[in-house]
Amino acid sequence: MLALRLLLPRVWYTPRHPLSRALAPLAGLFCMAVSVRRFAYGRHILATHHPGVPVIVVGNITTGGTGKTPLVIWLADLLRRHGLRPGIVVRGYGGKAKRWPQWVDADSDPTLVGDEAVLLARRTACRVVAAPDRVAAARALVASNQCDLLLCDDGLQHYALARDMEIAVVDGVLGVGNGRCLPAGPLREPVSRLAGVDLVIRNTQARDEACHQHHEQIHDRPHDVADRGQRNTNANHMDAHGVPSHNPYAHDANEYRMTLTPGDPMTVADNRGRPLGFFKDTPVHAVCGIGHPERFFGTLRQLGIPIRPHAFPDHHAFSAEDLAFEDKLPILMTEKDAVKCRRFAGARHWYLPVNAELDPALGARLLEILSD
Structure with a gap:
């Protein structure tokens, strides 16, 4: 598969x-x-x-x-x-919650509600509800009188x-x-x-x-x-x-x-930033589980960052073993993937934020x- x-x-x-x-x-x-x-x-x-x-x-x-x-x-x-006061409705793709709709905040478990739902909760000041049934999610948001x-x-x-x-x-x-x-x-x-x-x-x-x-x-x-x-x-x-x-x-x-304009890389564990120039002298493991990984790899190359690319399927449920590379090089990923890696992230795990x-x-x- x-x-x-x-x-x-x-x-x-x-x-x-x-x-x-x-x-x-x-x-x-x-x-x-x-x-x-x-x-x-x-x-x-x-x-x-x-x-x-x-x-x-x-x-x-x-x-x-x-x-x-x-x-x-x-x-x-x-x-x-x-x-x-916008509220945000998402499907919660990849989420394994047994009951829907699910209210989502910045600390929600992406394995339950999906990576995109958590990312939206972290990046916006909006209430977010995830459910495969978008009508049910919309009704929950409107009933809360918060949007x-x-x-x-x-x-x-x-x-x-x-x-x-x-x-x-x-x-x-x-x-x-x-x-x-x-x-x-x-x-x-x-x-x-x-x-x-x-x-x-x-x-x-x-x-x-x-x-x-x-x-x-x-x-x-x-x-x-x-x-x-x-x-x-x-x-x-x-x-x-x-x-x-x-x-x-x-x-x-x-x-x-x-x-989509990239910002300075941030640590996955605690969102500490480093200038892009910090990554231009040493190769990094470029990791992504998005629909078109070459887009992410191309962005890093354009920024002058030498990469060792690792493509995974869209919405891949990352584990620590997936990123257990034998060397000690930094690991740079998308912000969406960082949401799923935060629970096991160490000092060498970074993500690249982008803004529209x-x-x-x-x-x-x-x-x-x-x-x-």
Whole structure:
């Protein structure tokens, strides 16, 4: 299972991969099923529930990380600065709690509620509730009278929760891969789904030459979009990297760029910082369990940090044995992974925080949409 979770992303982002072709019929069925499901919710054949306060859903149409959580942190800060009290709803992916919803704070156990939930609780001043049933989480937050607006992290496909605004995050490097739906490609929904969202955010973080070469290897030929009717009807709106150049059904004013800016590395155990220059003379073990590990490795290379990369599956439940390298070199990881490693972290465990930077005009546009 571990090998499969690492293999599939390579299949999805490699043009004309034979395994993707073999899985294309299943992808066709998946695409049809998600379209029917969305139609059923849109026509109220399946019930939707609105919690009674404005709901902003942040999500994506591909699997893996695109920068949703940093964006939610940025949005929470923006809304609080404008006098609102946002609460945050998350799925609690990877959490093993026996009962849901779960209230999450900075000291919650990520094995129970998931790493992203704890990260959001630590980085925002908002109440956070995790539950696979987002409606139940939303109801819990609203019933507590501690929020007047909800942010739903990774809830674009959770249609049972009615929403007032949808924000889709697109990976500015990996794009939509081969253009196929799961399991042949990375798409949770067809690319045309971007037509229905209110805002599109393109994560255009810088990448080093190694990451760029990896990216070119993936995208140096036209995408092998799926056979059997899965051909991407928005192909004319893709750039050379297979990234939607814009939402073809919306105004360009509704599209914004986001960059993730790294800060100084911090110790996992007690959040003590060191300047980046401290890590430029000695190799580090770069560890990450995110959807696209090359993004993290590329960032470290671009910062001039020599690395020994170690990729794990997304949301990997780290143990001390996973990081028991024989040498004494520093271990540098993502902030999301640090949440899971804090219980056994030692002096050589560090994480790299990142902050989302967006056009200030986005805040004005978002508040304008909310007021309509």
